[in-house]
Amino acid sequence: MASSLGTILTISRLLVAATFFCVCILMGLFTSSFFRVLPSIGMMGMAATGLVCFLLHGRHYQRTSQSNYLPFLLIFLVHASSGLLTSAARIGEYTRDVVLQLPFLVLPLAFWLLPPLPSRNLRLLWLLLIGTTGLAALLSTGNYLLHFDQINEMYLRSKVMPTEPDHIRFSLLVTLSVSVGVCLLAHRSVVGKGANILWGVVICLAFYQHLLAVRSGLVALYVMAIIALLWLIFRTRQYQQALLLAAALVLVPAISYSLFPTLQNKSANTREDVGQVENTASANNYSLVGRVYSYKVALEVVKDNPWFGVGRADIEPEMAVRYQRSYPNIRPEFYIQPHNQFLFSAVAFGLVGLLLFIVGFYYAGLSIWPNYAPLLLAQYVIVTLSFLVEYTLETQIGLGYVLFFILLALEGQKPVPAPEGQWRPV
Template sequence: MAFSLGSTLTIPRLLVAAGFFCVCIIVGLFTSSFFRILPSIGMIGLLVTGVSCFAMHGQHYNRADRSYYWPFMLIFLLHIGGGLITIDGHMKEYTRDVLLQLPYLALPIGFWLLPPFPTRYLKRLWLTLLGTTVLAALLSTGNYLQHFDQINEMYLHSKVMPTEPDHIRFSLLITLAVVTGVCLLAHRNVLGWGNRLIWMSVGFLVFYQHLLAVRSGLVTLYAAGGLALLWLVFRRRQYLQALLLAGCLVLVPTISYSVFPTLQNKSANTREDVGRVTHTASANNYSLVGRVYSYKIALEILQNNPWFGVGRADIESEMAAYYQKRYPNIRPSAYIQPHNQFLFSAVAFGLVGLIVFIVGFYYAGISVWPRYAPLLLTQYVILTLSFLVEYTLETQIGLGFALFFLLLALEGQKVTAKPETTWRPV
């Protein structure tokens, strides 16, 4: 029976299934409001495919180094351990958090047990990201043009145009998609009409990022551009290309600011937001002000619970108690959790937990260094910058985006049985 099943579910067929489930995850990031379960289907399917492939054919291929994958599971254990200090009334929230963190098990195990994806599969998966992002951006642009004045006005009130997924995660996806397109072009993985289509897609997404005018997206985009500039100057010695890129990094924002009302209004709103930081009541209406006070409260909680924190499930109630005590003129509806992943983790799990989180999350990137891995490096840069202003990993879409594309980039590090003639996206 096992032999018959193995002869039917061959490695190539299982890799096709794994690729399909990866597509489910990528597309699912853009369908969270109307098909929320799709990323979960992809993650479960990838795990089942990996386990099945190893059970039936594990003796026929070598798995990747487990040090790339196992450290991520430490973060899941960290959330499990949070139950030890969770109060009885918050056990439902604790259970919800543990379920949310299951990708830390499913995705690393699934990728680790699978044999290497062929390079053409990796290329198609990254192109799926690029194509899906372009489609979502086109739909968003169409909606913007239909509600031009209304959406422009929203940007003066700390709001942005509707997107799928939410504007912060979407802006990060745009940056990663732009870098993906540039890498595929630079390594000549796509030729002919596909090459021209990628050029147009990258150009469109760069300008759309400015139209969307989300601070996280713009910062990550220019950080990626800065890294590319340093690479061209110091590693490749391609000074002409570096000069052209530097010109683009100056010209594109200049043109965008003169053309897009959203970027102009977002800039004005940001300046006003910063100017109100000293006024506590402004936290009720201004996002940056609210974040500043959430940081102050989080640091005070951390001072009182330095080693093991208050538990992930208890953060909301602890923050609310401190808000009421320290800043009574901030309305309960404006209470927010600390918009910083490192600070959030420290409050939840203490300094001990923060160290475990940093080791678990960054160990794979440290292990790969200094090998050439532009997509992996870019994803780590994007996530690290987003961690400074968001608790990125505390939502289903944020965690799925972060973990899946790190592991997909790591897939390019696997050694294939047959030598590849083209660059493996990594």
């Protein structure tokens, strides 16, 4: 029975199915507001495909080292074990969190069980990311032009233009798309007219990032550009390309600031925000001020619960108690959880849980060092920068974005049975 099934569900067909489910996950990041279940369909499909492939053909292909995948399970276990500290009134919130974190259990195992996706499939998936991001940016720009004055005014009130997904995650997708596009072009994975089109999309997305004017996305974009500049100077010694990139680092922000009212207004809003930090009551009206005080409150919680935290489900009431005690001028509707993934984890799971989270999350990147993996490095850098200002992993889209593209980059590290004659995106 198994042998006859294996002749139908061949490895090549199962890899096509896995690629399809990867497309579901990727597209689901952009359609969450009206097709929320699509990423879950993709993840469950990946898990089922990986399991079937392993059971039918596991003896016929070499799996990569489990050290690239299994450490992610630590993060799920940390969340699951926090139930030991959860109060009875917050069990429902604990259950929702465990369900939210299931991708850390499902996706790494699925990718580990599968044989390597062909380089062509990997390249198509990365190009799909760039194309979808470009289309979403085009639609967002069209909406901006239709509501020009209204949206420009929003930027003075710490708001931004509508995007799909939310503006923070979308800005990170834009930076990742630019980074991936440059890597594909540098390795000649796209040539001819396709390369010219890709260059156009990359340049447009770089300018769009300034039009969108989300601080975390802009910081990630320029950090990646500086890393690329250092690589060109010290590693490859391509001084002409380095000079062109350095010129772009000066000209692109200068041109963008002169052309885009959104960037001008975001800059003015940020300066005003920073100037209000000392006034506690300003947390009721200014987003940056609110974040600063959320950090202070979170540190108080960590000080009182240093080793194992208060449990993920009890963060909100524990933070509220200390807001009321230490900062009574801040109204309850403006209490926010700490916008920093590391600090958030320390509050929820204590310093022990934070350490386990760091090991589980970063081990895959460290385990392949010093192998060449520019896409993996780009995603880790972008995600780490976002961790400093957001609790990125506490939403379905944020977690899906972070984990899926790390695993997709790791896919390029898998050993292939025969040389493919082209760069495996990694």
